[in-house]
Amino acid sequence: MAKDKKRQDPGALSEGAEFDMTPMIDVTFLLIIFFMLITELADNSKAKLKLPVAVKAEVDRHIPGRLIINVLRKGEIEIMAVRKTEQELDMMLRTEAATCERDEDGFPSKAIFIRADRHVEFQYVQNVMAISMTHKLWKLAFATKDDKY
Amino acid sequence: MPKVKSQIEDEPESCFTSMIDIVFLLLIFFILQPFKQPEKKLRSELPKDLGPSTTVEDRVSIRLQVRRVQGQPKKAYFMVNSIRVDNGDRLFMALNDAAKDDKEVPVTLSPAAKVHFMHVLKALDQCYLAELTKVAFDAPPPRGN
Numbered sequence: 001m002a003k004d005k006k007r008q009d010p011g012a013l014s015e016g017a018e019f020d021m022t023p024m025i026d027v028t029f030l031l032i033i034f035f036m037l038i039t040e041l042a043d044n045s046k047a048k049l050k051l052p053v054a055v056k057a058e059v060d061r062h063i064p065g066r067l068i069i070n071v072l073r074k075g076e077i078e079i080m081a082v083r084k085t086e087q088e089l090d091m092m093l094r095t096e097a098a099t100c101e102r103d104e105d106g107f108p109s110k111a112i113f114i115r116a117d118r119h120v121e122f123q124y125v126q127n128v129m130a131i132s133m134t135h136k137l138w139k140l141a142f143a144t145k146d147d148k149y
Numbered sequence: 150m151p152k153v154k155s156q157i158e159d160e161p162e163s164c165f166t167s168m169i170d171i172v173f174l175l176l177i178f179f180i181l182q183p184f185k186q187p188e189k190k191l192r193s194e195l196p197k198d199l200g201p202s203t204t205v206e207d208r209v210s211i212r213l214q215v216r217r218v219q220g221q222p223k224k225a226y227f228m229v230n231s232i233r234v235d236n237g238d239r240l241f242m243a244l245n246d247a248a249k250d251d252k253e254v255p256v257t258l259s260p261a262a263k264v265h266f267m268h269v270l271k272a273l274d275q276c277y278l279a280e281l282t283k284v285a286f287d288a289p290p291p292r293g294n
Contacts, residue, residue: 022167022170022171025171026167026170026171026174029171029174029175029178030174032178033174033177033178033181036181037181046188051188052266052267052270052271053267054189054191054270054271054273054274055274055278056191056274056277056278057189057190057191057274058189058190058191058192059187059189060187060188060189060190071266113190116266117266118265118266118267118270119223119265119266119267120265120266121262121263121264121265121266122215122260122261122262122263122264122265122266122269123262123263125266125269126260126262129195129286132195133195133196133288137195138194138195138196139194140192140193140194140195141190141191141192141193142190142191142193142270142273143188143189143190144188144189144190144191144270144274145187145188145189146187146189
């Protein structure tokens with residue numbers, strides 16, 4: 001992208017080789033932008049939703065192994081870009097609860113991350129919570145977003 | 150005349166191409182930055198069991214209900230014990246009043262089924278703002294009902 005002036009002027013090479021950092025910075029920035037976009041677009045665990053706003057929310061750091069459950073505006077459940085019925089979610093959480101590690105009280109330590117649309121009726125979120133509770137998956141977090149965005 | 154010409158050739162040129170490159174890249178970077186919305190989270194816990202010992206009457210000191218305003222499905226109001234609160238900011242004060250400086254007091258959040266989720270999260274958020282950390286959701290009705 002950057003114009004390499006030295007290559008056009010062979011006389012300059014004889015005066016002493018200089019290392020031009022500009023193209024490297026160009027390429028580095030382009031790679032940063034490329035990977036930023038790719039990681040954002042390739043993340044199919046998060047459905048496109050209008051998240052509710054919360055003031056006291058904490059920054060969401062990636063927890064390996066947690067289950068992300070999207071609850072869409074009309075109450076549909078989506079996991080990894082696949083729609084699930086309540087029965088399918090029930091079976092899935094049963095398997096997760098049976099195979100995951102246990103805390104000191106003997107309860108499954110698997111974390112559930114609910115990403116629900118801000119306008120979805122609470123009953124749909126409550127259904128997900130009820131299914132989680134049936135399988136004693138008690139560790140829960142709700143996705144929110146900053147007010148400024 | 151030739152002397153003057155060589156002086157002009159020796160003068161250093163300022164090449165703006167690289168600077169423009171980097172400026173454009175920084176511009177693209179900062180234009181795209183808002184698209185990467187940083188998500189946040191509010192932690193919560195579900196009751197670990199559904200036994201009779203977890204009922205609201207036995208354990209709860211503050212009962213926070215979220216109800217839908219009649220005829221206005223997008224709006225909601227809050228009930229802190231028996232006090233009605235229409236505004237999220239007033240909810241903070243009502244919770245503080247109900248807690249009476251006891252930040253350890255348990256709160257049970259009991260939203261109506263049809264209320265929009267954002268109001269539920271608002272209630273949860275206001276509890277955390279009031280430094281009431283022992284917030285638990287009311288046990289949902291048994292599945293199938």
